[in-house]
Amino acid sequence: MLYKKEILVFLLLIFVILVSSIQIFAVQSGGDPPNIIVILADDLGYGDISSFNENAAFKTPNVDKLAEAGMKFTDAHTSSAVCTPTRYGLLTGRYNWRSTLKKFVLSGYSKSLIKNERLTLPEMLQEQNYHTGFVGKWHLGWNWTFTGEPENIDALNSRPGVDFKEPIKNGPGDHGLDYSFGFSGSLDMPPYVYVENGLPTAVPTEETVNYDEKGFWRKGLTAPDFDHTMVLPDLTDRSISYIDRRAESGQPFFLYFALPAPHTPILPTTEFIGSSNANLYGDFVLQVDHLVGQIVDALESKNIRENTMIIFTSDNGASPRSDFEELAQAGHDPSYIYRGHKADIYEGGHRVPFVVNWPDGIDGGLTSDETISTVDLMATFADLTGGFLPENAGEDSYSFLPVLMQQEYEKPLREATVFHSLAGRFAIKKGDWKLILWPGSGGWSYPNTEDELRRLPLFQLYNLEQDPSEENNLVHLYPDKVKELKELLEEYILSGRSTPGEPQENDGSERWAELDWMDF
Incomplete structure (x- = not known):
């Protein structure tokens, strides 16, 4: 019995030492834990930031300055090529397809996608x-108080009755x-109502709609304090106010600033119209860049810039609503050299700028x-920060802190990375090789119709080092590589995690073992 107690004491001592070491490592460069700000752009392409695209038609000086004085990642990805799933993965450290949402996105009336018992990133912090603070586009569902029995609340054109006083x-x-x-939801999904600390700031009194191709938003209830054109400036002001308040407290803070731009409606304010010499989308991108500068200025004004970590990235690639053809006339491609765009399983759908x-x-x-x-x-x-993730949290999350700190680590950081498209199609990347388990884009770009897919191979295999634009399908030349990647993806799916640890359960009714491609 004494022997067992000594073992327990020894293990406890080792645990304390490890935790202390992590905490020392976490603050070794400045002594105090850093403030953390994550700025998540909405539908911003890899090629829209000029430090990632030498051929960009316009300059993004504020994000470029962050990159020049920090680190930029050229092989950074979102877990999904669309909004809701990526946001789920960011806040949970878990691939989106493990949730009950197996494809597409939620609406502005959808119920919460994150289960209450699941540990989130802000809860860990x-x-x-x-x-911890959040400003911007949530798009992960929350529970409104409905009047009556609503139907089909996940449809993007749904307009159920809501008691906005609750x-x-x-x-x-x-x-x-x-x-x-x-x-x-998104800025083009009703209801158009601000909610602060769980309470709507105003009761919507009328419906608005805009069917313009770039300025588009769906018809829906709009609160009197909600002006689509001024949403981005309003949210920036709120973020700056949050920074000002927290700077006075002396307590470290985390701000998740989820932008609604440059997603539709593409509505740059007057001072940015024409600034890109490209089109309205380019102007809106420059407005996004400008607000990054405003955030940096706010930190500097409070003398907390040096010990604040800023991460700037996007939730997926650029939307075709940005008008690729129009931008091409100005010599600009939001996807840079990569194939596809938002919604697609190709690189243009999920490879994003990351600073x-x-x-x-x-x-x-x-x-x-x-x-x-x-x-x-x-x-x-x-x-x-020295935080702890239990076995049932962050199942797909790997720390890239050693990369940031330029420390020795076992390469590659991740064994492999899984991607997901709007229609729920999978791809997996390991090293230079990427396997797409679908014949087409899995999204909006070619090929995506039944006729277009009919004569294509069931899978796609690309060597991204040699073929970053995914033009040459090598699926028939490397059957062993196809088998290797397919089996690894199956393992990740069925074990409920892609990190080392105890197997976990996926959510929802999907029976992964019965997916057609598993029998290929």
Whole structure:
């Protein structure tokens, strides 16, 4: 019995030492844990940031400055090629297709996708004494108080009755955000109502709609304090106010600033119209870049810039609503050299610009070609702050902190990375090889119709080092590579995780073992 107690004491001692080591590592560069700001753009392409695209038609000076003084990742990806799924993965460290949402996105009236019992990134940071804030586009569902029995609330054109005088449930505040201000879906999805700390700021009194190709939003209830054109400036002001308040407290903070831009409606304010010499989408991108500068200025004005980590990225590739043909006339391609765009399983759908800047913590002028994913933020922030992830949290999240700190680590960081399209199609990338388990785009670009897919091979295999534009399908030349990647993806799916650890359960009724491609 004494022997067992000694073993337990020894294991406890080792645990304490490990935790202490992590915490020391987390603050070694500045002494105090850093503030963390994640700026997530909406439908911004890899090629829309000029430091990632030498042929960009316009310059994005503020994001470029962050990259020049920090680290940019050239092989960063979102877990999905569309909005809702990527946001789920970012806040949970778990691939989106493990949730009950197996394809497409939620509406502005959908119920919460994140289960209450699931540990989220902000909840983990709360445990490390961080104050946590959210401003912007939620698009993960929350529970409105409906009047009557609503039907088909996940449809994008759904317009159920809602009692806007009642607080929402299962929103940001229930998933670890101490402060929240934003709206439920995308800026083109009703209802158009701000919700602050769980309460609508105004009751909508009329319906608005705009069917313009770029300025498009669906018909729906709109609150009197909600002006589509002014949403981006309003949210920026809220974020700056949050920074100002938290700077006075002395407590480290985490701000998740989820932009609604340059997603539709593409509505740059007057001072940015014409600024890109490309089109309205380019102008809107420059407005996004400008607000990044405003955030940096706010940090500097409060003397907290040096010990604040800023991460800037996007939730997926650029939307075709940006008008690729029009932009091409100005010599600009939002997807850079990559095939496809938002919604697609091709690189243009999920490869995104990714910049990390932390003056006190990481050197400047660095570029990494390490493959990372937006699901990796959870493990990275846990590593950074000394946080703890149990077996049933962050199942697909790898820490890229050693890359940021230029420390020795076992390469590659991730064994492989899984991607997902709008229609729920899978791809897996390991090293230079990418296997797409579908004959087409899985989204909006060619090939995607039944006729277009009929005569194509069932799978696609590309060597991205030799063929970054995914033009030459090698599926029939390398059957062993197809088998290897297919089996690895099956393992990731069926084990409920892609990181080392105990197997976990996926959510929902989908029986992964019965997917057609598993019998290929």
